[in-house]
C-alpha cells in the first residue's frame with residue numbers, strides 16, 4: 001500500500017497545568033486557563049485547522065509524589081500535578097470540532113473492563129466515530145494507593161492481566177451487531193435480541209457475565225492506542241495496538257524498531273499496514289536557525305533539576321531522594337524497578353555502566369527536559385525535511401507531537417511546518433473522511449476479527 005500523503009500527525013496533550021514538558025507552565029506564552037474548556041477547545045481548533053489526525057491525552061492516576069515520599073516539591077514546582085479526567089475534556093474538544101480524532105488514556109490495572117468499554121463506546125457515539133483509547137497498565141505505587149491498592153502489580157503480570165481485559169472490552173464492543181436496532185414502532189420491536197450477544201467470560205483474572213448496554217459504534221469500535229516498550233509491552237502492543245507510540249533517539253534505531261514491530265505484527269496474523277508506529281517528538285520552530293536556537297535556549301532554561309528527579313521517581317516507581325547523586329544503583333534495585341523499564345535499560349546502555357548513578361539517570365534519560373523525546377528543531381524547511389526522511393525511509397508512519405508551551409508550539413507547527421509537509425506530498429491537505437478510522441485509513445473492523453488462532 002502506498003503511504004504517500006499518509007503521515008499520521010497526533011498531538012500529545014496533558015489535561016493539566018503543563019505540557020509533557022513540566023517547565024512549560026513557566027513559559028511566558030503558555031496560557032493559564034487549563035481548568036476551562038476553552039483552553040482545550042482552542043487547541044482542538046488549531047489542530048483541526050492543521051489537519052491533525054488526533055489530539056491524544058496522556059494520563060496517570062497520581063501526581064509525581066514519590067520523590068522524598070512527599071508531594072510538596074511537585075506541587076511547589078508545578079511538576080505535572082494537576083491531572084483532570086481526560087474524558088470530559090475530550091467531549092468539550094469534540095463539540096468544538098468536526099473531524100479531529102480524540103484519544104484518552106485509561107488504565108487496565110485500575111479500571112474495570114465494562115467501565116472502560118462503556119465510557120469509550122459512549123464517547124464514540126457522541127463524537128461521531130472519532131474516539132481512541134490509549135491502553136496503559138499504569139506505572140507506580142502512588143496510582144495503586146489512590147485506587148485503594150497497597151502496591152502496583154509486577155510488570156509482566158500487568159500485561160498478562162491486560163490481555164484478558166482486552167478480550168472482555170472487545171467482546172463487549174462487538175456484542176451488538178450493526179443492524180441490531182430496528183426501532184420498529186409498528187411491530188413494537190426495538191432491537192433483534194439474536195443480534196445482541198450476552199458475554200460469559202470466566203478467565204484467570206476476570207469473571208464477567210452480562211449484556212453490554214451501548215450499541216456498536218460509528219467506527220465499529222474505538223481505535224486502540226498503545227505504547228509498550230519492554231519485550232512484554234511490545235508484544236502486547238503488537239497484539240492489540242492500531243496506533244503504537246514509541247520513543248526513539250535516532251533514525252537508525254527507529255528504523256530497526258519499526259521493522260521489528262511490523263514483523264511481529266505480521267507474525268501475529270495482523271496486517272502491518274493497519275498498525276501505525278509513531279515516535280514522540282518535540283519541535284521548536286524559528287524562521288531562521290538563529291531564531292530557533294534562541295527559542296530553544298529560552299525553553300530549555302525553564303527546566304529545574306527537581307523536575308527530572310520527580311519525574312524519574314514517578315516513572316521508575318523509585319524514590320530518587322533516597323540516594324546521593326553519585327551513588328550507583330545496585331543490581332537488586334535495578335532488577336526491582338517495576339515502572340518504565342525502557343528508561344532503566346536506556347540509562348544502563350547510554351551511560352556504559354552496569355550500575356548507573358542517580359546523576360547518570362538524570363543526564364542520560366533527559367527526563368524533565370525536552371531531551372526526553374527526539375527533537376526536530378530549526379527552520380520549517382529543515383524540520384519538514386527531517387520528518388519526511390523518517391517517514392519515507394520506514395523509520396515511522398507518523399509522529400506524536402508534544403508541546404514545549406501551550407498552545408504556541410501547536411500554532412507554530414500548524415502555521416509553519418504543516419504547509420511544508422503538504423508541499424512535499426507526505427501529509428494530506430484535507431481530511432479523508434469523518435471518522436478517525438477513515439482519516440487514519442484503517443478499515444472498519446468486522447466483529448470479533450481480533451480473535452486470532454492461538
Ligand SMILES: Cc1cc2nc3c(=O)[nH]c(=O)nc-3n(C[C@H](O)[C@H](O)[C@H](O)COP(=O)(O)O)c2cc1C
Pocket residue numbers: 057058059060105134135136137138139226227228229230231232233234245246247280339340341342400
Ligand atoms: C507516547 C507515549 C505515551 C504514553 N502515555 C502513557 C500514559 O498516558 N499513561 C501511562 O501510564 N503510561 C504511558 N506511557 C507509557 C507506556 O504505556 C508504557 O508503560 C511505557 O512505554 C513502558 O513500556 P512497558 O510498559 O512495556 O515497560 C506512554 C508512553 C509513550 C511512549
